[in-house]
Amino acid sequence: MSQSAAILSSKAEAVDLRAKLRKAERSYKLKSLALIAPLFLFVLVCFAFPIGTMLTRSVDNPDVHSAMPATTQALESWDGTSLPSEGTFDALVKDLASAKESGQIGALTKRLSYEIPAYRTVITKTLRKLPDSTATSKREALIAVDSAWGDVNYWKALKQASSKLTPYFLLAALDHRVDSATGSIVKAEPNQSIYLDIFTRTFYIGGVVTILCLLLGFPVAYWLATLPEGKSNLLMICVLLPFWTSLIVRTAAWIVLLQSDGLINRSLMFLGIVDAPVQLVFNRTGVIIAMTHVLLPFMILPLYSVMKSIPSNYVRAAISLGAHPFVAFWRVYVPQTFAGLAAGGLLTFILAIGYYVTPALVGGAADQMVSYFVAFYTNKTVNWGMASALGSLLLIATLLLYVVYGKLTNQTQAR
Missing domain, CATH: 1.20.5 (Single alpha-helices involved in coiled-coils or other helix-helix interfaces)
Known part of the structure; x- marks a missing residue:
């Protein structure tokens, strides 16, 4: 128990x-x-x-739908082959009058002008001579006010812009558009096809800056990793020193250094390398120089952290087995730094393609990157759709880079 x-x-x-x-x-x-x-x-x-x-x-499209609900609903059943019915014209008159009272005309005309630039003039002219309720035929009255209301293409553009979601901004950011007449995706007009060039410029500048940071940062990181700890820590302070000052101050300092009568031009002329001042600021050269200086620590630090963990015995063993010092360094040491190269290159490139302040201050009109136009559409023209589309495409590019980085890292670890 x-x-x-x-x-x-x-x-x-x-x-x-x-x-x-x-x-x-x-x-x-x-x-x-x-x-x-x-x-x-x-x-x-x-x-x-x-x-x-x-x-x-980037896909939200509330302006036309909220300002003209009756017209939007009437156009849903329109086949697009001929002019809409009399009821659609009547709904248009009522919606325009209501939008004028509610203060939505500005957003409405702005959105419709993206489809057809003359739409703003058509809406403004129609509002001045808007038919009253006594008109027997709103269709005839509107066409008499402006003949554009008798053009099927204007109605197709209105129907296309009235959907709650639209691919307009994303397509425009890729220099394409939806043809309102056929509904197919076509290339934008030459005077509107600017964004692919801007993206190309952005990735080009980012790539050049990343390569320069790699060429300059790799020897510095190797030097820091092989020095005694005391000297290495002292020099690391010099690498981190730029972080102690603001980005605007560093950029302004480069304007002073690179200007026609700046220290660099004076030194070049004193040494007899050039006879006259070289244009180094407010152009692509100044942007690349300033961005390379600003982003160099972001390349050095990942490389240094990886190099510090690489045993020096491997290279010495390769040399003792008869390999040339350069061959031993290139085939034994460098492959072990691929993780740092990938991390530093990815970090530097992603930061570079998103830069705004440095190109805006040091560069010229032809050196502005995607971030400048995001700020332009956000602050000046208040076109949130276009700003969001450009930002979304830049985000997608960044995510793709992360995917590539992940695959490269996995392959390196597998080896």
């Missing part, structure tokens, strides 16, 4: 112990969640939500 009681008591203690263990684990998890909750909320509110909003704004 006493033995069975002891067994039952031990089982009860084991159950109680497991319950206490689960309670302790649950308490630990709750504490961990409480610690990361502020960071999670910060990332959600300040990072994920703005990006999600940007992505939705």
